[in-house]
Structures are given as C-alpha cells and as structure tokens.
Amino acid sequence: MALKQISVFLENKSGRLAEVSSIISNSGINLRAISIADTADFGILRMILDKPDEAAKLLEDNGFTARKTLVLGVEVHDHPGGLAGVMRLFEENNVNIEYLYSSLQNATEKAVIIFKVEDVQHGIEILEKFNVNRVSQF
Amino acid sequence: MIWNEKNECMSQPEREAKQLESLVRLAETLYTKVEFYRNKFDELGIKPADIQSLKDISKLPFTTKNDLRETYPYGLLATDETNIVEIHQSSGTTGTPVVDAYTQKDIDIWSEAMARSLTMSGVGKNDVIQNAYGYGLFTGGIGVHHGAAAIGANIIPISGGNTERQLKVMKDFGTTILTCTPSYSLYIAEFAADHGISMKDMKLRAGVFGAEPWTEEMRKEMEATLALNAFDIYGLTEITGPGVANECECKDGLHINEDLFYPEIINPDTGEVLPDGEKGELVFTTLTKEGTPILRYRTRDITYLTRGKCACGRTTVKMHRLMGRTDDMLIIRGVNVFPTQIEEILVQMEETQPHYQILVDRGQTHLDEVEVWVEVKDEFFFDETKKMEGLHNRIGHEMKSRLGINAKIKLVEPKSIERSTGKAKRVIDKRKL
Structure with missing residues (x-):
C-alpha cells in the first residue's frame, strides 16, 4: 500500500500556512511529515497525516484546495x-x-x-x- | 511662436463660420459617398441640408469604435481607394483593428496639426527632435515625423526602446526635443541616473509626451529628472493620430486644433451636448478629412472644455488633461486593453476560473506594470510545481501573444477573489491619473 499524501495549494499570502496548521491541530489529527514547495508566487504544502481523508475534508470545508496523492x-x-x-x-x-x-x-x-x-x-x-x-x- | 497665427488666433465668430462651412460640406460628402453614414442619416430622418448652424451637429449620428470595427477595412472610405497614400491602424488589440486611411490632403492636415502642436511646445526649425514614439502602423511615430518635417527641424527617427542608444544619440547629436510616452521618458531618466549619465549635460529643452494619460506629479518629476519642459499632447488614430490637441507654454489645458477637429462634450449616458466647463465624454468630428472622415466619434475619454483667449495668444478651445474613461479600457504602455479581453483568455483556458483581478501600477521603473490574479480551478490544482508553473507561464504567454502586454500572473486559491453581487470590481488602477 502507498501512503495518502495531502497537498494544499497556498498562494503567497501571510497567515495561510498558520491557518492550515491550526485547522489540523484543532481537530486532533497528527502530522507525520510535512514539506513545502515554493515558487515566487505560490506554494504547495504537502503533508502526511494519520487521518488523511478526514484532514482533506476538513481543509476543503475551510476553503482550501486539497489534493490526495x-x-x-x-x-x-x-x-x-x-x-x-x-x-x-x-x-x-x-x-x-x-x-x-x-x-x-x-x-x-x-x-x-x-x-x-x-x-x-x-x-x-x-x-x-x-x-x-x-x-x-x- | 505660433505656427498658424491666422487659424489659431482668429475670433470665435470667424472660426465658427469656417467650422459650419466645413461641417455642411462634410455632411454632404458622407451622405453621398459613405453608405454607412447615409443609412444612419436616413434612420434619423436627417438630410445634410438640415445643418443650418453649428448647434445642428447634435442632430447628427455618433460614431463608435464598434462602428469602425464593423466597417473594417474600407467601409468608411469617402474617396477612391486610389487617392489613399498612407494607412495607419490603432494600437488596440481586440481582433479587428481600427483603420485610418489618408489622402495626400489628409497627410498635409495631419502635418499641419502636428506642426502647430510641436510649435506650442516650443519646437522650431533649428531643433533636433529625437522621436522615440514607435514607428509603424501606430500613428505616434509617423505623426510626429510628419509635423517635424513640416517645421523643417532635424528629426532623428529612433523609435522606442534601446535606452542606452537613446542616450548616446541624445548626447552625440545634441537632441533638444524628446518625443515619447511619459512613462518611457521617466525610464530614460532613471536609466541615465543608474549609469551615471547627467541629464543636465544634455541639450534637451522640451519633451512632447502623449499616447498615455499622465499627471501634474509626473510633469514635476519629468521636468526635474530630464531637465526639460514637459508638454502634453493628445490624439487618437480614429481622428488622425497625435496633434489633435497640445499644451502651450501656459500648461493649463490642451489647445484643440478645432478648425480641423471639432470637439463636443456630451453626457455619456444620454448623448446630450453639455456646455463648456462641464465634465463629460469628449466627441470629435473630423471637419476637413477626405479619406476616412468621422462624424461625432465617441472617444470615451472624459474631460471638459474652456474657451477664451489664452495668454499665449491662441483662441482655440482648450481641453483639460484627460480625467478618465467612460468605459473600463486600460492603456498599458500605450496598448489598449479591455478587462473583458483578459477574461476571454481565462475562459478559454480550461484550468482557470473566469474570476480574476487586474492590478495596474507604475512601479520602480515608472513603466506601467500589470499584475493579473487568476483563480485556478479546484480540479486543476496539481501537486507538482512544474505543472503549476507551466500553467502560470502559459497564461502569461497568452496575454503577451494575444493582447501584447507583459502581465505578471499570480495564481491564487479558488474562491479567494471577492465575489460581488453587482458589478464586479475587476481592475485596481493604482497609477493615480
């Protein structure tokens, strides 16, 4: 089995990363790996979490674009x-x-x-x- | 100096009599030779003979940019095609261009209007004019060229760009007059400063700046950094090109060459003609043109008119520098762009939403800079940066190849651009015009 990674599109705007982190932590989901790919004007946040499906839904409900890979x-x-x-x-x-x-x-x-x-x-x-x-x- | 004292300084009644004579002749020509106008006259139930006074111009039909497009290329020609000696097209990029076809007499009129304009800016036959407006289909370069030739000045047809060479030529040939867009002039000044070139060592005396709206603040900056006198020039391809109006040494409005180009200010919503001093849409009728004469062209530019004898001696009506537009057209480095054109590109790309925001500003370089914020569709968010960057570059390329503008593209999160229930605010123009 492969792992389900959750990617989130982040535009270059202050506070977006903090928002993602607090959504995840407030729901008691555990973050196991994290990485960010950044370009001049946007970033892609990649995360491995213990409850990926739940996390993706939560992020989408909060207006983020999340993708499972x-x-x-x-x-x-x-x-x-x-x-x-x-x-x-x-x-x-x-x-x-x-x-x-x-x-x-x-x-x-x-x-x-x-x-x-x-x-x-x-x-x-x-x-x-x-x-x-x-x-x-x- | 006044180029044509007789025509620029005549009394109001005398000028109005001339204008009426030209208008009557124009109405007859259009009715007999241009089907487009004949149909418009007939629809309104008007005959050329109904023009008894200048005020009767308000009975005549307007011409819009759309009319000009629909009649492309020669639908508005009022003379034999064989009489045409030169063609120009608008810098607009909305597919079908706007054509101006000139007979030799039209070129002479244009040269006359430009000679008057340059003379208002203090240009004489001993001047060396560095013409950094673009040469080609655009009327800017060739228009200034025609006027400078009429004056007999020394003209350097350098066209725009290659700033290093501009400064070398300026120094080596002792340029006294610079003609270009206001934003390019500031770029030249900054380039010179960065390369340790002192503009005070140049022989520049005056600059004739147009094709883009500008402000008093920019005048102060241009005059200080370029060590010259800055003059505003106005014109548009639809009417003839540059030289429709120009500032005199008083710098408090642009004298319209109104014996050639008859101005009106109208209420853009009702079409009603407004009195002098009231702000509204500027409308022009080409009183003397032969090739493609235009009746009551709606420029979409907002300004007001003031009459009376100017301290410079001229009696021609003055228009205040441009105060805005009645539509949402943007002028980006001399290129006309409508937000709807940007929208069209985004709609055609399957990855993007037609939600966007355009930010226009003059950055550090003083040149117009455009940033387009684009929402990416949820399903087209890729986990890979190279795919996202590919999309980013493709949008930028489309803007460049189809609209001719170098826009900085910023991909933003879906649903992050404010949705409005009424008219969406698509454009944030920070240029303080």
Missing part, C-alpha cells in the same frame, strides 16, 4: 549511505522520483523518507522485490 514511505537506515542505497535501487530500476522529503518520525534507528515517484505501482513492486520496508500507515 499516493506516495511511498520508505524506511531508510539512519546511518551514512542509508538513503543512497534506496536511491541507487530506484535509479537502477527506473523508478523516477519527482520529489522527496523526510518524515518527523524519530526515536528509532530508521528514518522514513517520503517519495513521490512517477509510477507508484512500479515503485511498490521494486521495493517489494528488494525487500525494502515500507510504511503504509503512521
């Missing part, structure tokens, strides 16, 4: 070269990465990296084939 949560050993191994695997098996960011998970020896790949199904197959652990739920 399937991404991969990959466990990477938290030592030098951990990420490089996964990257090499993807590279050798034609899994095209569009972007990635790391999760907020801590207190384990493993980090979870969130990958958005071109073809999620193909990504899953490769990870399974090479026995790389995936996180399918937070």
